[in-house]
Amino acid sequence: MPSEFQLIQQFFQREQAEQPAAGVLLGIGDDCALLQIPTGKQLAVTVDTLVAGVHFPLDADPQLIAERALRTNLSDLAAMGADPLWFTLALTLPDSNEDWLRSFSRGLFACAREYGIALVGGDTTSGPLTITIQAMGAIAPQQTxxxxxxxxxxxxxxxxxxxxxxxxxxxxxxxxxxxxxxxxxxxxxxxxxxxxxxxxxxxxxxxxxxxxxxxxxxxxxxxxxxxxxxxxxxxxxxxxxxxxxxxxxxxxxxxxxxxxxxxxxxxxxxxxxxxxxxxxxxxxxxxxxxxxxxxxxxxxxxxxxxxxxxxxxxxxxxxxxxx
Missing domain, CATH: 3.90.650.10 (PurM-like C-terminal domain)
Known part of the structure; x- marks a missing residue:
């Protein structure tokens, strides 16, 4: 069974490495990401948790689950008037199903590319399927x-x-x-x-x-x-x-x-x-x-x-x- 770090590297770190993002001084792979907020802007931060069987069907397509999870967080940024910058992902998984993770990763990064937001960190752990995304964006103070x-x-x-x-x-x-x-x-x-x-x-x-x-x-x-x-x-x-x-x-x-x-x-x-x-x-x-x-x-x-x-x-x- 792949370790947590192998899963992160295989399905998330490599994919994000192909998409350089503005303001990311240090991304996935360290204890913290280091990020540079655009000059004159405020940071808008939101977080949402989706639980299998509560927020989406247990047998839902993992590619669609990923899109729903990220899109709903982007909606919170839109509500504040913020432009998307970065997000983090915490995954609780019942098992390390590589086919499921490959499909989930595909949906996640397709959505991230569409809306210009970069994955900068996260965590994985074992348990009932739960997806937590924290999204960050920038907004001029007078436009909030x-x-x-x-x-x-x-x-x-x-x-x-x-x-x-x-x-x-x-x-x-x-x-x-x-x-x-x-x-x-x-x-x-x-x-x-x-x-x-x-x-x-x-x-x-x-x-x-x-x-x-x-x-x-x-x-x-x-x-x-x-x-x-x-x-x-x-x-x-x-x-x-x-x-x-x-x-x-x-x-x-x-x-x-x-x-x-x-x-x-x-x-x-x-x-x-x-x-x-x-x-x-x-x-x-x-x-x-x-x-x-x-x-x-x-x-x-x-x-x-x-x-x-x-x-x-x-x-x-x-x-x-x-x-």
Whole structure:
């Protein structure tokens, strides 16, 4: 059985060595990486753990698992307005299956090359399959998008479409049946969510606050409300929905997935009225796909309305460790 160091060298160190990265003074192979932050920038750091059977199926393709793990971390960088730089990887493995590791490594580095982020260190250990990635990026201080910057009257927008992550999980678990084209689209949305990094660079000088939607729109928007000491209203009829989930016979199910399903990894951001002309121009030019879905209001809670009437939810989003 290969040792930990042999596994790291075979599947991770050699691959990264072929991709020189800016700011890496010392990368994989020592006790610490030595990194040089770009001049005048702040370092944004995020970390996420994915557990087999909780965040992805036990029998999922390791190449897709790797892509999902890195892409979801890149989404956090996008939410802050940060440009990707480096990441570390901690792998807990039930065994040293070289075919599994080869496929995982292939997916990981394909994604890393696509988004220009470098692996600079990590760890491996034995146990139930668990993947932890820490991603780092750089951001100019005046362009940071935080959760505490919203004001009453700000418009609430989301990128792309919502509800696809929850619909994908339903499709994977066979609790909902979609045609082949829609099923493939949803599978890609689940395993290969697009971190909205290019959108982030466009909106970061106009947005007052932002986050990415991982636990569900209502649950995540509540974080902006809490940080900004405000409430929010969502106009359910304005939620952007993909053709895949619009194909459902039950439109209410599609709306509930969009509001509370999670796993979308789209950006939710707020924009002051005086900046909406700039955002509207980006949308009109086709540079930004985003939809106004509500506004920030006095209060403390997120409320949902459908055609002016209250829209009830039985759950607002994914709850970690909930019974």
């Amino acid at each position: 998008m935080r959760r505490d910057g919203a004001n009453a009257g700000d418009f609430i927008l989301v990128t792309n479409t919502l509800g696809d992550g929850a619909a994908a999980l339903a499709s994977i678990q066979n609790s909902r049946v979609f045609n082949d084209e829609h099923a493939e689209y949803l599978l890609q949305r689940f395993y290969r969510p697009i971190p909205r990094l290019s959108e982030s660079t466009l909106i970061r000088e106009f947005a007052s606050s932002a986050l990415d939607i991982s636990d569900g729109l209502v649950a995540d928007l509540q974080h902006i409300c809490d940080a900004s000491d405000l409430g929010a209203v969502i106009y359910v009829e304005d939620l952007p929905l993909s053709a895949a989930i619009q194909s459902l016979a039950d439109p209410t199910q599609a709306q509930r997935w969009a509001l509370a399903g999670g796993d979308d990894y789209e950006l939710c951001f707020t924009v002051p009225p005086e900046n909406m002309a700039d955002i509207a121009m980006l949308i009109a030019q086709g540079k930004l796909q985003a939809t106004v879905i509500g506004e920030m209001i006095p209060g403390h809670k997120v409320i949902c309305e459908l055609d002016g009437e209250p829209f009830a939810l039985t759950t607002t989003g994914y709850q970690h460790f909930s019974p």
